[in-house]
Amino acid sequence: MRTLLVLAMVSFFVIPGCISAETFGEQSFDIYAVYGMSGWEVTHHFEKDENNQTIETLTELEIEYSPESEIGAEFVEFWLLPGDDSEKKTIDPSQNNTIQHMYTGYGAFMAKFGVIDSEGNEDSMPRTESDWPAVIRSANFYINQSQAGEPANLFVDAPNPNSVGSAERMNVESTIGNSWALPFTSQPTDITWELIDPEGNIVETHSETLDVGEDFTWEVWLESPMRGSWLLNIDSSQDVNIDQTTKIRMDYAGYMYNDY
16 A cells, blocks of 8 residues: 655644652642643544555644753753654754654644753643643545546545543544536446444445435444454446545544543
8 A cells, every 4th residue: 555645744732731850749840841732632634545555644743842940950862752662852952942743644642851950950741630732633534526426435544553541432424426428328326335333344334325426424333343454345337437535534633631
């Protein structure tokens, strides 16, 4: 399967905080840490063709570190542990204050990041287990065709193996049109959709008869879909001209916690 990568950018948001060298909640604060984040909760896009070749549009995570020392110490390290089984990333604060990381595929990733000063004091996120922040990558898989000889199946790849959870919901929206052609090739056709789960079971199915010039949109919502690779199989009973717009969204929303 050939893959083409496209990058996308989004805006920053900021998390301020204040932490001491002691445990969280102590009154003596040594570091006032501010983190600006871009690409924290976004959607990755996967455009497919009839051969399951893919063009990926991915968004990079970017963390900007802006801490201040309450005791006049120098900062010696800014770091990020992405949570996708890649190595810890570090930078020298005297050289840069931004770390970037690209997550592949989609899912929810339990990232950690922080700062260390010359006195050994450290501020890091998450500060407690309950505010562990997940980097969210929802996914849109889609295929578009015009005047095709038959509808194309849409393959949905499994989430990144390091994602801590499965999608919270799945949305299928597929529009098939029986478009006009020469009179001797224009005829009604039966379109059948089959949504197949990672174990090979047909979860949802629908059939619709389309006369020439007609189209129909089939839509399905699933809560907590099974983790793995899905397939939307689409068949036409006749060889006619097919227009197709099909999208499947694997949706992660908000923050996911360490509840595997």
